Amino acid sequence: MVTSNNTTPANTTNATLPARTLAEIRQDFPILARQVHGKPFVYLDSTASSQKPASVLASMDEYYRMSNANVHRGVYLVSEEATAGMEKARVKIARFINARQSKQIIFTRNTTESINLVAHTWGSANISTGDLIILTEMEHHSNLVPWQLLAQRSGARLEFVPVTDDGLLQLDVYADLLQQQPKLVAFTHMSNVLGTINPIHDMIAQAHAVGAITLVDAAQSVPHLPVDVQALDVDFLCFSAHKMLGPTGIGVLYGKKALLEAMPPFMGGGDMIRTVKLRESTWNDLPWKFEAGTPAIAEAIGFGAAIDYLSALVMENVRQHEREITSYALQALKAVPDLTIYGPDADQRGGVISFTLGDIHPHDLASILDQEVGVAIRAGHHCAQPLMERYNLAATARASFYIYTSTQEVDILVQGLQKAQQIFHF
Template structure:
């Protein structure tokens, strides 16, 4: 196992923290230690998260909001306690502003269908950026197709930052909506969200912030940012798959029609009409992901114990080290800004080696897991005239020794391709 005792988080060594993640103890391709550098896609899960979900299934499983018996009431209390934890994690005023969704994608689609269909009309302007994940592009394309709205995009510079001068010019056209990522899943770029949101509000726009990449890695205060909507997923921040949240300002959520119809989102139902439940349940039709919500709450507890400022500091150290190490390898091209302007994500290519071949070699030869492809950001690939990149991404359990093995793997790939 690769370990390091030189760094610490909240008084715990990284080696101690790594023991909370059972998967990091396994080997691949024989006896190679498993080195996981794909946390931007989905993070690993610590034992407290696994235990919280297991305990629910073993001892407290029942449907929520419906039963009056003890176990159902326990399950309901656990679900709603998790909602409160998440609301506090993002500094929401009220837990009812936190809507459980399947993931970030569903949260964005919820806003596009519910708020968008009620507020966007033909000719209205929606501002996005060139660095968006498909989840923050396609829903708005569909909305524009349904309504006749138009889309404009903030360009990206060669070093992976937004053209904020163009953003200012676009705002002069009085957009109805601005939607952008706080942190790029490809470039790692951390955008100046607070300033961009304030500018958008001054222009009269509603703002949706995609926090899928930022919520796991940066302190997130929705009141300080003043975003109208914020979406993120549990599985990128130590929690389970299949659950995320949409945060929204209360007045906006109350005015929005339901996204889906069914059980639990209603107050009354008659044959020809229905009335809707209060927030947040108006947007949570059907049986929710109860165990996943409980696991999400446990993940938030784990991150709170470490401290998000500490998480960010550790990732900056790893990212700085990795950038310097990769830049020292001949034939490696890195995309995105300097370490101080990015999160723990590095996309790169190796000369004359296709990213998919590179990822396969890294896996088989040195046990390193990286992502290769367009990373659900094809327009950004087009911007840089790329078909794909390799991407290494880091989290609280990443150590510098793993970066060293990544570099060894790149050198091995170059030998194989006779570079």
């Protein structure tokens, strides 16, 4: 945990992503040209949901205008075009995270549904009374509640890796918990509150050494840094399109092929079946065994366009840009007296900064920033109430960054915070 002083950040220039300037990138996002309350819109809430480039919007519009038909069922040209568009997106996503086969990419509604799918299918088949599931104190509710429900159904027990004052996992406790032979270890790659980037490669290897299956909540990491599922050797990995320039309503479950093939279906209905009789059915091949009913076709195509956009930028460059913006912001925020930042140093965090400012309630702070300077931040418990309790907080304010964030926008945030202090007579 870092508390500010009154030093002023040095003037720095915006980072650029190779072959494209930040100004050029920002022009691809129509919403960034609008104003709110008569001021330029400053969007610092990408951890909740990212903005969408024009190419993503155009790809979805093109589908609805020219190829709108259901997939996998029609033998006519337009249906085949829709099917091809959706399945091409699946292949792009598989390549993006270096999955061996596109059939390992299961489309879901979001990260939450992906985790619930594993809890209901693999979990119900493999977790029983007395089995141990290891989680961490920094998990989003989406990676807590499904396992709580599974534990209630099965009689399993939950144990948690604690978080240090600096926002890091206590890995010595993790090592001790692994000696209890867990069946499953589930943890976030990057905290949506603290920005902490966890050492998941080593954590996965340690879990496998004691025979545990691993699930990684990668909702915050896949959009912001390179993720290679084969190099990680992760069993399940979950993420969402809307946090990585794509549309809402679609997410991904990646799983190792043998695990997915052994798991029972999640939902029953059309397209997930091979044969149906009155009293019994057989299941379709991967990935369609887990994709009952009409899928989010336009959203999948938009997801594919988002992958194209990020791939063209190269994820190493995306990570470097965010590292520079985050470092600048951490330094700039030191100019705000009585501001407390939660989480690790810049080299161990992604583009997320949670903070409190004196006795100003985070919701009041977010409202002032919106009204006075046009800055959009998030305020609340961020779907991580146990982590808030760990720091004895009801809520924090949170600014988060992405490929379109500029240092000038960080400066406007700082100005807005200083204005809030004036309003509250600090």
